[in-house]
Amino acid sequence: MRVRIPTPLRSYTGQRSVVDAEGSTVAEVLADLDRRFPGLRFRVVDEQARLRQHVNVFVNQERTRDLTTRLGPDDELTIMQALSGG
Amino acid sequence: MAGDVEAGPRLLVGTRKGAWVLEGDAERSTWTTHGPMFLGHIAHHLVLDPRDRRTLLLAASTGHLGPTVFRSTDLGGTWSEASAPPAFAAGDPLERSLRAVFWLSPGHADEPGCWYAGGSPQGLFRTEDGGDTWAPVAGWNDHPSWSTWAEWPEEGTPDGSMLHSVIVDPRDPAHLYLGLSGGGVFESTDGGGDWAPLNAGSVATFLPDPDAPFGHDPHCVRLHPLRPDRLYQQNHCGIYRMERPEGRWQRIGDNMPADIGDIGFPIELHPRDPDTAWVFPMDGTDVWPRTSPDGRPAAYVTRDAGDSWTRCDRGLPEKAWYTVKRQAMAVDDRDPAGVYFGTTSGELWASADEGASWTAIASHLPEIYSVECADPA
Numbered sequence: 001m002r003v004r005i006p007t008p009l010r011s012y013t014g015q016r017s018v019v020d021a022e023g024s025t026v027a028e029v030l031a032d033l034d035r036r037f038p039g040l041r042f043r044v045v046d047e048q049a050r051l052r053q054h055v056n057v058f059v060n061q062e063r064t065r066d067l068t069t070r071l072g073p074d075d076e077l078t079i080m081q082a083l084s085g086g
Numbered sequence: 087m088a089g090d091v092e093a094g095p096r097l098l099v100g101t102r103k104g105a106w107v108l109e110g111d112a113e114r115s116t117w118t119t120h121g122p123m124f125l126g127h128i129a130h131h132l133v134l135d136p137r138d139r140r141t142l143l144l145a146a147s148t149g150h151l152g153p154t155v156f157r158s159t160d161l162g163g164t165w166s167e168a169s170a171p172p173a174f175a176a177g178d179p180l181e182r183s184l185r186a187v188f189w190l191s192p193g194h195a196d197e198p199g200c201w202y203a204g205g206s207p208q209g210l211f212r213t214e215d216g217g218d219t220w221a222p223v224a225g226w227n228d229h230p231s232w233s234t235w236a237e238w239p240e241e242g243t244p245d246g247s248m249l250h251s252v253i254v255d256p257r258d259p260a261h262l263y264l265g266l267s268g269g270g271v272f273e274s275t276d277g278g279g280d281w282a283p284l285n286a287g288s289v290a291t292f293l294p295d296p297d298a299p300f301g302h303d304p305h306c307v308r309l310h311p312l313r314p315d316r317l318y319q320q321n322h323c324g325i326y327r328m329e330r331p332e333g334r335w336q337r338i339g340d341n342m343p344a345d346i347g348d349i350g351f352p353i354e355l356h357p358r359d360p361d362t363a364w365v366f367p368m369d370g371t372d373v374w375p376r377t378s379p380d381g382r383p384a385a386y387v388t389r390d391a392g393d394s395w396t397r398c399d400r401g402l403p404e405k406a407w408y409t410v411k412r413q414a415m416a417v418d419d420r421d422p423a424g425v426y427f428g429t430t431s432g433e434l435w436a437s438a439d440e441g442a443s444w445t446a447i448a449s450h451l452p453e454i455y456s457v458e459c460a461d462p463a
Contacts, residue, residue, distance in 0.1 A: 008151055039167050043151035046183035047173040054150040081150035 001071065003033060004078040009044070012037040021077075026057055027067040029077055044079060056080045095418040096460045097426055098142070099434060100129035103452035105144060107162065114424050114438040117447040123162065131413055133190045134161075134460035135216070137198050143217045145187035145203065153187045155203065157217040161462050170219040172203045172211035180233060182207055189413070191252035194259030204249030208236040208266050210278065225279040226264075235269050235283065235300050250412065251307035255314050263307060263317070267412075270302040271319065287335035289323040305351045306412040313360035316391075320353035320365055320412070327392050338392025342367065346379050346386070346397075352415035356423055356440075361391040364398070364417065364425055364441055366410040377407045385415075385425065387441050398425075398441035408433070413456035428454030 003021050005013050013019050021036065023029035027049070034041035044055050051057060051065050058078040059069055071077065094110030099121075106121030123129075127146045135141035142162055147153040155168040174182040186206045193200025193212075203211040203220065210226040213219060226232065237247035248267045255261035260277035263284070270285040283300040290302045303322035310316050315330040325339030325348040339348025349370030356362035364387050369375045378384065383406050384399035408429035418424040425437045432451035435444045 008148060038169065039154070039171075042171060042173070043154065046152060047176050048178065048181050048183055049176070050183065052150070052152055083150070 001029065001073060002076045003029065004076070006080050008081060009040055009079065012040040012043075024071055025067065026059070026064065026069045026071065026077065029071060030067070054082045056082055093461075095420065095424065096134075096462060097416070097434065097436075098132040098134060098456075098458040098460055099428060099448075099451065099454060100132045100144070100413070100456035101428075101432070101452040101454050102128055105129040105132045106448070106451060108434065108448060110424075110436075114418075114420070114436065117436070119448055120162075123165075124156065128186070129455065130186060130188050131190045131456045131458075133192065133458050134462060135192050135201075137192065137195060139461065139463035141216055143190050143201060145190050147186050153184055153205070155187055155190075155217055155220070159216070168213075168218055168220060170221075172205060172209070172220040173222070174209055174227065175222050175224075178227075180238070182209065182227075184209060185246065187211075188248045189250040189252060191254065194254045195256065197259050200259075202252040202254075202262075204252050204264065206246040206248050207238065207240060208247050208249040208269060210249055210252070210264065212278070223278045225274070225276075226281055229281055231281075235272065235281075236266060237268050251304065253307060253309045253317075255309070256311045257314055263309065265304040265307045265319075267305060268301065268303040268322070270300040271304050271307055271317075272300075284328075284333060285335070286333060287328075287337070288319070288321055288326055289337070291323050306353050308353055308355050308363075310355050310360040312358065316360055318353050318355060318363050318392075320350050322349070322370075324348045325350075325353065325365060325392065336392075338388070341388075341393055342386065342395050343397075346384075347371075350410075351376075351412040352410055352427070354415045354417045354425070357417060357419040358421075358423075359389075362387065362389050362440075363392070364415065365395075366415055366427055368409060375407075376409045381405045381407055383408070385427070385437075385441050398437070398444075400442060401437075401444035402435065406431070411455055413458075414454050416457045416459045418459040419461065424459070426457050426459065428457045430454065 021032040097108040099106040104122035104125040109118045130145040142158045144156040154171040158165045189204035191202045199216045210223040211220045251265035253263040262274045272281045273284045306320045317328040319326040326335035342348045383402045386395045408431040414428040422440045434448035436447045
């Protein structure tokens, strides 16, 4: 599945904005991303397996904070940050 | 750390928007600025390993991503991220999540590769491989009294709660101190397995019990390596000194001028004289502006362990409205000692004569969070 990577995480993906990853849930895709790009997951998900406060995940056009959300092979995952402050 | 007579010291500067290094000449009169490194990252603390004098650790986060530690083993030439950054244990009963690595302390000289990290929330973490993999210090993080001692649940102070001032006794790697802001000073004599409060004598005007055993707000705690039974503390409620093993804080800030007071963030010690320390007082009246009293910036130095204090403001502006944070003051090991501070307005000031006169050596940086002196190999 295609995963869109925001600029703050592209240091992990060799500056690629779109990468491939596998998994049937958001959590599994993030775990697979961490295998491919070590360190990426902990910047996005905390040690209690919660999405960090200022990170958003979209499945296609729908925002979700539930990492158990199921995914199909044709879905697209987009990781974004909630930019705020100065 | 022996000084190199040919080269000058370097200053490691952490800011709200990245890290910089200033390289001084031997006279400490000319400084070359290198950076930014990690532009846009929140650089809480950048520290050189005093044992190998080549490894740098950077405690970093961003506004959006989780906290981490970056490490360089070639003095900042190349960097890599910790493969297991500091974090609370998965499945933690309190469901704690580390928001920031706030403080870095190298471990004992006999434990190369060991470092401690203090966090927000107030967790303690340890590495034994030079910062690549970190583990929670369970004796602290899971102590039965932790949620009573620490600010938990966090009360929402503007910059959050912090664990700072992790101190290793140079005589004994198992003898540790740490500071909680807020929460107090704590001590372990068994390598972090168990802890006890160490706050007798210090004031906490914001607590209903004036003799509370914990709940205080130390801002910065220092131990003098040449006299390890002496501790100094700049607290939210005054400047203190403690002589061990007695274990009672004496308010040496009562000897400061009354119109200046003894509130501030940093306290720094002379490398060779345990009776000499510098502070940078701030306005703790009314709504706590935390700028210099009357807007007149000055460091104060004691040469007699706090019995008297002398104002050090030659070269500083007559009026300025900045704050010097707890990690943003440092002293080098040269003779005479150099004293440095960074401001929330992004200026870095240096004194090559132990505070007698000051020169601005950098300006227009982001808000400065930390300044450390380093003498690389």
